[in-house]
Amino acid sequence: MSAKLPAAPPLERQAPPLGGFNLTFLSIEIRRLLRNRRTVMVTLVVPVVLFLLFKANRRAGALEGVGFTAAATMIGIAVYGAMLAATSGGAMVSIERAQGWSRQLRLTPLRPAAYIAIKILVAMLLGLTSVTVVYLFGAIDGVQMAASTWVLTGLLAWAASLVFASFGLFMGYLLPSENVMQIISPVLGVFSLLGGLFIPIVLLPSVMQDIAPFVPTYGVASIARYPLVGGAFDPTWLLSVVVWTAAFAAAAMILFRRDTRRT
Amino acid sequence: MRAVDGIDLHLELGEIAALLGPNGAGKTTTIDMILGLGRPDRGTVSVLGMAPSEAVSRGLVSAVMQTGGLLKDLTVRETVRLTASLYADPRPIDEVLDRAGIPHLANRLVGKCSGGEQQRLRFALALLPDPALMALDEPTAGMDVEGRRDFWSAIRRDAERGRTVLFATHYLEEADAYADRIILLRQGRIVADGTAAEVRNLSSGRSVRASLAEADRATLASLPGVRSVEIRGDRVLIQTMDSDAVAHYLFTSTAARDVEIVAHNLEDAFLALTSDEPSSDPLIRATEGSAA
Numbered sequence: 003m004s005a006k007l008p009a010a011p012p013l014e015r016q017a018p019p020l021g022g023f024n025l026t027f028l029s030i031e032i033r034r035l036l037r038n039r040r041t042v043m044v045t046l047v048v049p050v051v052l053f054l055l056f057k058a059n060r061r062a063g064a065l066e067g068v069g070f071t072a073a074a075t076m077i078g079i080a081v082y083g084a085m086l087a088a089t090s091g092g093a094m095v096s097i098e099r100a101q102g103w104s105r106q107l108r109l110t111p112l113r114p115a116a117y118i119a120i121k122i123l124v125a126m127l128l129g130l131t132s133v134t135v136v137y138l139f140g141a142i143d144g145v146q147m148a149a150s151t152w153v154l155t156g157l158l159a160w161a162a163s164l165v166f167a168s169f170g171l172f173m174g175y176l177l178p179s180e181n182v183m184q185i186i187s188p189v190l191g192v193f194s195l196l197g198g199l200f201i202p203i204v205l206l207p208s209v210m211q212d213i214a215p216f217v218p219t220y221g222v223a224s225i226a227r228y229p230l231v232g233g234a235f236d237p238t239w240l241l242s243v244v245v246w247t248a249a250f251a252a253a254a255m256i257l258f259r260r261d262t263r264r265t
Numbered sequence: 266m267r268a269v270d271g272i273d274l275h276l277e278l279g280e281i282a283a284l285l286g287p288n289g290a291g292k293t294t295t296i297d298m299i300l301g302l303g304r305p306d307r308g309t310v311s312v313l314g315m316a317p318s319e320a321v322s323r324g325l326v327s328a329v330m331q332t333g334g335l336l337k338d339l340t341v342r343e344t345v346r347l348t349a350s351l352y353a354d355p356r357p358i359d360e361v362l363d364r365a366g367i368p369h370l371a372n373r374l375v376g377k378c379s380g381g382e383q384q385r386l387r388f389a390l391a392l393l394p395d396p397a398l399m400a401l402d403e404p405t406a407g408m409d410v411e412g413r414r415d416f417w418s419a420i421r422r423d424a425e426r427g428r429t430v431l432f433a434t435h436y437l438e439e440a441d442a443y444a445d446r447i448i449l450l451r452q453g454r455i456v457a458d459g460t461a462a463e464v465r466n467l468s469s470g471r472s473v474r475a476s477l478a479e480a481d482r483a484t485l486a487s488l489p490g491v492r493s494v495e496i497r498g499d500r501v502l503i504q505t506m507d508s509d510a511v512a513h514y515l516f517t518s519t520a521a522r523d524v525e526i527v528a529h530n531l532e533d534a535f536l537a538l539t540s541d542e543p544s545s546d547p548l549i550r551a552t553e554g555s556a557a
Contacts, residue, residue, distance in 0.1 A: 017322040018353040026350035030343055037338050102334020106390075108302060109330065110351040111322035 021113030023120065031124045041090045044183070045128055049083035049136045056200060057143065073147050073155075073230055076140040078199035080159040081223050083132030085193070088163035089186060091125025092170020092254075096182040099175070114258060122167045129163025147230060154229040162222040165243060168250035169218065175257035193219040218246040272455055274448065276398070276431060281424050283440035284433040286450035287539050292433035293331070295450070296402045299431070300328050313397060324352050324394025329387045329401045337376030341367060341386055344375055348390045355393045365389035366419050381412030388419060401432035405439065417443055441531050451539040465534050471508040472529070475521040477501050488514055 018024075036042060056075050098104050107117065137156055147155070173186050194200060196210060197219025203211055214220050221242025228235060272295055276282055284292045297303035298310045301317030312320040320326040335344060345362060349355040362368045365385045370378060378386065384404060391399055401420070405413040421443065424430050434440055440447050440461070447464045449457035457464045470492065480501045485494045490507030501521075505511050508526045515521035 015323045015325060016353050017319075018351060022351040024350045027347055030339070030347045030350075033343070034336070034338055098334075098336065101336060103336050105330070106334055106387075107351075109300060109321065109328050109391075110348060111324065111353070112351045113322075 017111050021116035022111050023116035027120055028123060031120055032127065035091065035094070035124055035128060038094075041094075041128075041183075045083065045087035045090055045132050046135050048086060049079050049132055050139055052082065052200070053079050053136060053139050053143075071230075072143075072145050073140075073151075074227055075200070076136060076145050077155050077159055077227050077230060078223060080133045080136040080156065081162045081197075081219065081226050082190075082194050082199050083136050084129040084159055084163040085166040085190060085219065085222075087128040087132040088125040088166040089170035089173070089190060090183055091128045092121060092167045092172075093174040093177075093182045093186065094124075095121060095171055095174035096177055100178065118171065118254070118258070121171060122164070125167035125170060126160070126163045129167070130160050133160045133163075151229050155226055158226040158229070159222075161243075162219075162226065165218055165222055165247045165250065168247050168254060171254040172250045172257065175254055193217050196220070197223050199223055215242070218242070218250075221246070272450075272453070274455070276429055278397070278429055279424075279427045280446055281430045281444050282432075282446040282448060283444035284431065284448050284450060285435070285437070285440045285535065286433075287435060289452075290450040290539065291453035292435075292450055293402055294453070296328070296330075296400050296431070296433055299398075299400055300326065320398075324354070325396055326398045326400065327391040327394050327396040328399065329384070329391050329404050331403045331406060335375045335383055335386065337374065340372050340374055341378065342371040344386060345389055345393070349393050352394045356395050361389040361392040364392055364419065364423060366415060379412070381408045381416065384408065384412075385416060385419065388416070392423065396428070398429045398431065401430065403433055403435070405434075405436070413439075437531050437535055447531075449535065449538050456538045457534070461531060464538075465529060465531050470504060470506040470529065472527045473503045473505060473508050473511045473515070473524065474527070475501055475515050475524040477515070477519055477521040480519070485511070485514075 053076065056079065057072070095104070133156055137152065141152075170186075173182055177185055196203075196206075196214045196217040198206075198214060199219060203214050206214065215238065221239040224236065224239040225243065228239075272291070274295070284295060286292055294303060298305055299312060299317055301310075301321055304310075310317055313325050315323075315325075317326065339347070342358065342362070345358050349358055359368065362371055365388045367382060367385050367389060370382055370386075375383065375386065388404070391401075404420075405416055408416060417439070420430065420432075432439075432444070444461065446459065447457070447461055448455055449464060470490070476499050478499050480494075480496050482494050482496060485491060485501065485503060488505070488507075489510050491503055491505045491511065493504045495502040503511050512524060512526060515524055
């Protein structure tokens with residue numbers, strides 16, 4: 003036995019800083035996301051297609067009458083893009099769960115909060131890309147806004163991705179599916195319609211108008227358009243954003259804890 | 266359900282220990298608790314004097330699990346790089362790829378690797394923190410013979426540097442060939458704990474077989490050390506602690522032919538100690554049953 007007497011174990015070793023959060027992890031996660039062509043296509047191409055579609059619609063003159071300008075449409079589509087991108091980014095956890103990667107990560111020093119932070123960051127980066135692409139198309143297409151309005155509405159539309167990154171995480175932990183986005187897409191469609199992303203809420207049937215303030219897109223879209231539209235700022239918009247983000251994040255945390263507890 | 270019950274396990278530094286037992290004996294549950302993936306209902310688990318999760322986060326304990334998945338859309342190197350970034354002070358990436366025997370796979374997508382190659386990647390990941398204790402749960406399940414041999418030679422080479430290794434298996438040969446110590450589990454309890462030779466001796470003694478017409482059961486049974494006598498036509502099978510005495514009797518006092526003396530192997534010990542029979546000595550009980 004003397005041949006393999008080991009040294010004392012290195013007990014002075016420490017856990018990594020920030021619970022394992024680091025830029026290498028972040029960059030590999032981004033690379034993974036880009037490798038998933040389907041996600042990239044959907045989140046970048048769909049908003050552009052919508053943009054062109056609504057442009058044709060506008061030319062027919064249906065929306066200008068209710069003050070729904072090209073810029074308002076563009077902001078709505080940017081919010082939609084941010085929502086789609088961030089939800090897909092968050093929902094990637096469902097694939098990781100299905101492949102057992104979450105369990106593999108539990109054998110490392112990575113803390114759950116650091117993992118969630120990375121996921122949200124990646125989802126929001128994808129959301130930012132989506133907003134940028136929509137705005138680029140808008141600019142090429144001749145949408146007119148003050149420079150500060152471009153920046154402000156863009157940032158606010160992007161902020162929408164925080165709500166939906168949490169939503170995506172929640173869905174990712176809720177649905178044990180590799181095709182989670184196919185299940186979520188119709189839900190996002192309903193959110194878009196009721197939140198007035200594409201069509202002004204005043205044109206919806208009155209029942210839908212009554213429901214509209216309670217969907218997660220409503221506050222986000224209203225805030226994103228505020229620098230453009232002006233007028234009175236309704237504090238319930240902000241309430242909507244805060245409540246929905248907190249609700250989705252809390253639900254995701256609860257499911258995450260349930261997930262990591264093994265029976 | 267109680268998967269493990271009152272397991273008290275002390276591992277020595279630098280030891281390779283096997284948790285051996287049939288499916289459902291509590292091997293995975295035990296390893297999960299060592300890694301902090303599961304918590305005991307009562308009692309405590311301490312690894313290197315600290316809570317399991319603390320030992321894991323300091324990189325003192327790592328594991329190769331049966332079920333831990335890998336991301337199919339990352340390359341082997343990316344997987345190692347990502348995991349390395351989670352440790353405070355990891356070993357170099359090329360070093361662990363080398364030691365796991367997969368430097369040639371570095372740029373392959375994980376989804377394109379075979380089961381054995383993925384298992385060696387998990388082993389590479391487990392090497393990253395240079396842990397004092399490495400736990401392996403059924404590490405070679407589903408591997409072919411060659412993959413299994415390559416895997417174990419990589420582990421063996423690594424363990425020679427003084428790492429403590431604990432692996433769960435239901436392959437007897439694996440426990441016998443690679444472990445310094447075997448911990449035999451049955452229904453969540455440790456039923457044997459020692460070197461392979463010591464565990465083998467627990468179902469002690471030898472079997473003596475011979476061809477012998479009209480064997481005298483009473484005389485055979487009265488020989489020193491004999492634990493059971495089974496007679497099937499012209500064949501007799503004697504379980505004994507003293508095979509020499511039986512052989513002497515057979516050769517000098519009977520017309521016995523074709524005498525065989527067989528030492529019990531680990532498999533006999535395994536079957537005897539892990540069978541669900543509540544008897545303290547199921548080997549003998551089974552023999553009496555078939556003789557009747």
